Amino acid sequence: MSQELNLSAEVTDQQLGFRLDQAVASLFPDYSRTRIKEWILADMVKIDGEVINRPREKVYTGQTVGVQAVLEDEVVFKAQKIKLEIVYEDDDILVINKPAGLVVHPGAGNPDGTVLNALLxxxxxIIEVPRAGIVHRLDKDTTGLMVVAKTVPAQTHLVTSLQAREITREYEAIAMGGFTAGGFVEAPIGRDKVHRVKMAVNSTGGKHALTHYRVSEKYRAHTRLRLRLETGRTHQIRVHMMHIGHVLTGDPVYGGRPRPPKGASEALLATLRGFRRQALHATMLRLAHPITGEIMEWHAPLPADMAELAEALRQDMILHGG
Structure with a gap:
């Protein structure tokens, strides 16, 4: 099924000087940037009655922007009773602490049973908000804090804040190997040219990515880290840590298989063998509320499996005189 779409709106001072794609997104916020760009390139968008197929065309106050398009029915997602740990909620946003094993958005291999289905x-x-209010994601087996918009205005503001790097996201991780000090990794990330399910540092086709890290606890052959994202690329922390030779413990994609220190106890060996996800947790989230502007901050303690792993590594240190 499909339906004809006929939209029209006047450019206001708020959109003065915007590119056409930005102006259409501002005037008709129910539609995604990707869909809007497709409409422009397909000659479905007009300015004052003239077809304009250049997304970067500037718009000016008083111009009329029109869209005549065929709107294909989108996939309808179903509501599912899936438990969510809600850390905070008001009329505009909610913050959840996502567990390991829960996919954020339906996709290939995961048609339902996701955070999105739980939100519905x-x-x-929230069905009225594009992508059910999801503005950023965590990998399936990464735990921790996510903010979700409950209204279109809240989502618009949050997306803008993310793009402007005004939302602070900090993570806890346990990486393999020893660090002498903290630092940062600035290396572009793109799709791995050989293994398409992986991401990789890609100096030619990758997007800018910057990760800061500091050492919070040292073990014999592992290090507990605190990391802060400046950008939000897919698998960013996992790829950047691998790039500097410190794969995250347990990471099934990037080679985090157990590498116990010499003389490790049976207890530590069992813990390392049993830890089968990347040791990564979104522990802190700070942002300006999209509607009130109030600065808000949330913290989520380490999940039980990472806390157990950290304690086992700590006991190994003690056992060997560390």
């Missing part, structure tokens, strides 16, 4: 059950009106 918890707050059915």
């Amino acid at each position: 059950h918890h707050f059915p009106q």
